[in-house]
Amino acid sequence: MDRDYVTINRDIWDAEAAHWVAMGAQRWALEAPIWGNWGAAEAALNLLPADLAGKDAIELGCGTGYVSGWMARRGARVTGIDISSGQLATARQLAEQHETAATFIEGNAEATGLAEASFDFAISEYGAAIWCKPDAWLREAWRLLRPGGRLVFLGNHPLVLVCSPLNGAPCDATLHRPYRDMWGGGLDPSRIRSHRGVLQSDDVGVDGSVPGHRVPRDELSRDLHSGPRNRNERQRAGRMG
Ligand SMILES: C[S@@+](CC[C@H](N)C(=O)[O-])C[C@H]1O[C@@H](n2cnc3c(N)ncnc32)[C@H](O)[C@@H]1O
Numbered sequence: 001m002d003r004d005y006v007t008i009n010r011d012i013w014d015a016e017a018a019h020w021v022a023m024g025a026q027r028w029a030l031e032a033p034i035w036g037n038w039g040a041a042e043a044a045l046n047l048l049p050a051d052l053a054g055k056d057a058i059e060l061g062c063g064t065g066y067v068s069g070w071m072a073r074r075g076a077r078v079t080g081i082d083i084s085s086g087q088l089a090t091a092r093q094l095a096e097q098h099e100t101a102a103t104f105i106e107g108n109a110e111a112t113g114l115a116e117a118s119f120d121f122a123i124s125e126y127g128a129a130i131w132c133k134p135d136a137w138l139r140e141a142w143r144l145l146r147p148g149g150r151l152v153f154l155g156n157h158p159l160v161l162v163c164s165p166l167n168g169a170p171c172d173a174t175l176h177r178p179y180r181d182m183w184g185g186g187l188d189p190s191r192i193r194s195h196r197g198v199l200q201s202d203d204v205g206v207d208g209s210v211p212g213h214r215v216p217r218d219e220l221s222r223d224l225h226s227g228p229r230n231r232n233e234r235q236r237a238g239r240m241g
Contacts, residue, residue, distance in 0.1 A: 006108055009131050010083040013063075017086025024064025028094045033070045035125070037160050037171050042070075047123070047152050052076040055120040058144060060109040060137060060153075061127015065091025068102045076121070078102040081112055083131075110136035116143045122151045129153035 027034075033042035042048060049055070053075030059068045062080030064087060072078045072095075080102055082088050091104045107113060109128035122145055128137040141151045162179055163171040 006083060006110070013082075013084035014086040017084060017090060020064055020087065021090050024066055024090050024094055027064070027066035028069050028098055030066075030070075033067070036154060037156070037163075038173065047154075048074065049121055049150065052121065056118060057121040057123070058114075058119045059127065060112075060122060060124040060141060061129070061131055062091060062104065063087045063127060065095060065102065065104060067123060067125045068104070069095060069098060069100045071121075071123070072100045072102045079114070079119075080104045081107050081109055081114075082127070083108055108132075110140055112140060112144065114144060117146045119144050120146055120149050122149065124151075124153040126154055126156070130155045 033048065034040065035042065035045055035047060048071060052071055055076050057068075057071045057076040057078050059065070059071070059078070059080040062068050062082045063084075065080050068078045068080040068091070078101075080088075080091060082091070082104070083106070085106055088104045088106055091102075095102050095104070109124070110132045122141045124137075124141075128141075138151075145151065158179065160171050162175055162177050163173065165172065165174075165176050
């Protein structure tokens with residue numbers, strides 16, 4: 001029988017959970033949040049509202065829960081939801097270790113079962129934003145938010161692929177492949193794998209790569225930060241608002 005994608009994702013993340021503990025612990029221990037594949041500073045991006053104290057915040061697809069931890073430290077009442085019990089076990093353990101109050105619940109971010117209009121702020125850092133159906137999880141986030149509430153989410157930009165070395169190492173600040181035809185012509189889809197959310201393949205040819213071309217750091221940060229951020233900007237850009 002075919003299994004649905006949510007069940008498949010849950011089983012994969014349960015199997016993978018042990019490999020995310022170290023990274024989660026590292027992020028929980030940070031003094032200040034950093035974001036994205038290039039570790040852009042929160043001070044530069046301001047993704048978290050400055051006034052979270054006393055607010056209700058939810059992290060959709062919270063994984064090891066460090067973003068929830070960062071919000072709780074800013075005084076928010078935090079709920080983290082994730083489909084994987086393995087990831088949630090890590091989140092709960094790290095929250096306890098850091099003496100941080102946050103509620104971690106098991107569930108599907110596309111249909112949380114939580115009361116509507118019960119949060120002021122929602123965030124997904126590579127969680128629901130890249131694992132759920134956009135029309136389902138965005139509707140759910142909208143339903144959960146109070147009027148005037150704000151949603152922030154992070155996903156992968158094609159720059160991540162362009163800046164990923166051909167030997168499979170994590171992305172850096174060098175352009176390693178062309179933006180167009182970045183995989184080369186003869187890619188065997190069965191050899192594509194995912195590493196920390198970045199697709200990789202042993203078959204990627206060196207044809208057309210641009211070794212040694214560096215992307216200025218502020219350009220990477222600007223890219224991570226691109227897109228309209230407040231309601232007025234979103235409306236001007238014709239996006240959800
Ligand atoms: C790359 S992790 C991101 C989470 C967190 N930022 C971290 O790095 O630990 C992706 C998370 O999304 C969760 N996830 C995938 N599908 C989900 C769904 N339908 N509902 C809730 N969580 C989901 C996975 O279980 C996993 O913990």
